[in-house]
Amino acid sequence: MDRLKALEIFAAVAERNSFTRAAASLDLSTPVVTRAVQELEQSLGLRLLQRSTRRVALTREGEAALARARGVLGAYETLMHSSRRHGAEVAGDIRFSAPASFGAARLAPLLAGFMAQHPQVRIDLVLGDALESMDDGGVDLALRIALVLPEQLVARRIGEVPMGVYAAPGYLRVRGLPRHPDELAGHDCVVHSGPSSCRAWQFSHPVTQECTQPVLRQALRANHVEALMAAALLGQGLAVLPRVLAEPAVARGELQPVLAAWDCPAPGIFLVYRERQHQPLRVRKLIDHLAQAFEGGGALPLQTGVAVQRAQPVLLH
Structure with a gap:
């Protein structure tokens, strides 16, 4: 029998000086109560x-054991009461990890809105592209952008990041505008140094259904x-960039879309957490808040602090 239950039975x-009355108060049978006390005495090596x-009646050892x-x-009752109270309150600390490029521009307003709704919540925002261990790093919730995540992670997909190829008009004037992904072999490419799935550029054409993974000359x-954007x-x-990051620069004439007729795989936006069940209410509320913002398209666009001289787009025929 559970040791805590055995102490309760003892x-x-x-307190009632009776096995029968104790059994009735606990809604148990008398034999079960008798056996529980016997097993407790055997475990302790004492007659209680x-x-x-x-x-x-209690023995002298029994009086000390009862205290x-x-x-x-x-x-235990204090622990249960405190846990139930905290579980029903949106309060406490949340250690939240997110990519640096998302942190200031896109997440800060969303987190500010969440904390305005729940003023007893404190958020420790950790910015970085590496996924910290949910155990060793003490992270309660992490936002990650990836084509796929390791199977062992518990995650919820809340959106995706459309991607495109971009280059500065000045570069395209000198090197030419590629019309097909296979022409990228003759261009300098700025490539993410993450997993191989990030370094490889894949394209598909929505009309012809052609798919290709060109050989790249990785100049950088x-x-x-943000470093890819700056380069x-x-x-x-040429760089594969999130459209939400690149389009403001396109509007300013600082970048130009390349291979716009082709689609690039869109990484997913994932919320990664410890386990599906028994999440603290504050964490569940933040998950729902962020999911609603991203799934509803209400998240703010990314920004970049890189400034360059305005340039005119190049049109090559």
Whole structure:
């Protein structure tokens, strides 16, 4: 029998001086109560109760054990009461990990809105592209952008990031505008230095259904999308960038879309957490808040702090 339950049964017998009355108070049978006390005595190596045909009384060892048992049972009740209270409140700390490129521009307003709704929640925002261990890093919730995630992670997909190829107009004037992905072999490419699935550029044509993965000349590799953006803006080559990040630069004439008729795989936006069940209410509320924002298209666009001289787009025929 569960040791905590055995202590509860022992205390009930001691307080009522009866196995029968204790069994009735706990909605158990008398044999079950008797056996539980016997097993507890065997486990402790002590006789806790003196039994006779007329009464049940505590031994001296039993009196000391009862005092300790009450302390254990009281501490357990305090723990349960506190846990239920905290589980019903949207309060406490959340350690939240997210990519640096998402942190300031896109997540900060969403987190500010969440904390305005739940002022007793405190968020520790950790920015970085590496997925910290949900155990070792003490992270309660992580937002990650990836084509696929490791199978062992518990995650919820809340959106995707449409991608496109972009280059500075000055670069295209000098090197030419590629019309087909296979022409990228003759161009400088700025490539993400993440997993192989990130380094490989894949294209599909929505009309012809053609799919291709061209050979790239990797002029520059970087492990951060902001660095890829900066390199593209400075004319160092073509880069696959999130459209939401690149389109403001296109509107300013600083970048130009390349291979616009072709589709690139869109990485998913995932919320990664410890387990599906028994999440603290504050974490569940934040998951729902972020999912609603991204799934509803209400998240703010990414921004970049890189500034370059305005340039005119190049049109090659």
